[in-house]
Amino acid sequence: MRRLRNLADSKSFYDRVYQHDRYAQFTEMSDHFSLSELITFISNYNLKKQRCLEVGSGRGAFQELVADYTGIDISQSVASHYNKPFFVGSAEALPFQDNSFDVVWSITVLEDIPDPQKALEEMRRVLKPGGLLYLHPAWHCRPWICEGIPVRSYKELTLRQKWIKSTLPIRDSLIVRSALALPVRLWRIVTYRFRQSSIPLSYTPLVADYDTFWMVDSDACCALDPLDVIQWFRSRGDHVLSHMSQLKSFLSRSEALIVRISSDGNN
Numbered sequence: 001m002r003r004l005r006n007l008a009d010s011k012s013f014y015d016r017v018y019q020h021d022r023y024a025q026f027t028e029m030s031d032h033f034s035l036s037e038l039i040t041f042i043s044n045y046n047l048k049k050q051r052c053l054e055v056g057s058g059r060g061a062f063q064e065l066v067a068d069y070t071g072i073d074i075s076q077s078v079a080s081h082y083n084k085p086f087f088v089g090s091a092e093a094l095p096f097q098d099n100s101f102d103v104v105w106s107i108t109v110l111e112d113i114p115d116p117q118k119a120l121e122e123m124r125r126v127l128k129p130g131g132l133l134y135l136h137p138a139w140h141c142r143p144w145i146c147e148g149i150p151v152r153s154y155k156e157l158t159l160r161q162k163w164i165k166s167t168l169p170i171r172d173s174l175i176v177r178s179a180l181a182l183p184v185r186l187w188r189i190v191t192y193r194f195r196q197s198s199i200p201l202s203y204t205p206l207v208a209d210y211d212t213f214w215m216v217d218s219d220a221c222c223a224l225d226p227l228d229v230i231q232w233f234r235s236r237g238d239h240v241l242s243h244m245s246q247l248k249s250f251l252s253r254s255e256a257l258i259v260r261i262s263s264d265g266n267n
Helices: 002-017 035-044 076-081 116-126 159-166 174-192 226-234 246-250
Strands: 051-055 068-073 086-088 101-107 127-136 257-260
Touching (some): 002 076, 035 101, 035 127, 051 116, 116 127, 116 226, 226 246, 226 257
Parallel strands (some): 051 068, 051 101, 068 086, 101 127
Antiparallel strands (some): 127 257
């Protein structure tokens, strides 16, 4: 029941914010931070004429990058921005048949989905065996971002929030974040080696702000570590082409993942 409420709240939020310029607005496609990497991905894997799906496509900034493009977003209010096929729907229940697409990409979306594992399962399901997935969420979303603590004044914060705000330079420092994350990653790698089957996705649920939307990523529903997502795919027989070595996976930070789905199908 809680998931259904989150889904309804999410749809209402995105229908509202996409009607204004403040949210995810790019005057030109060239303004998007992922454009050059996505173009390189399409070029390197010769995807111009492949059947492509964008999950969480927003206003459709990337719809002209390939010939056979389909977009899907939870917001109905973006439909007028498309001249190619567009569907309104949730990433947790994609309205497409199994093995429908050669390529799926999703950019700064997975962190905004209440059940990111279900979304990944759906992306795998609609991809053909051997298909490619380009995944670039906002990794490591911080819980205090959802509360807008970095941009709010001290006078409007609770005592707990004031403590968090005063310690943000420490909390956000690379040294502290690494010191907290590396032992967890080591443990995940060790336990992964003893798995007997596919593993569940590890992530931290967050309380998304669908009211004020204080700042970028205030609408995040979960915090994701790329290593956990990499291992989730690997445990299903997929190949993470962007992070083939264990060392590169261990040291991953905020870059995109490129995954080739198992040729044995969506197991």
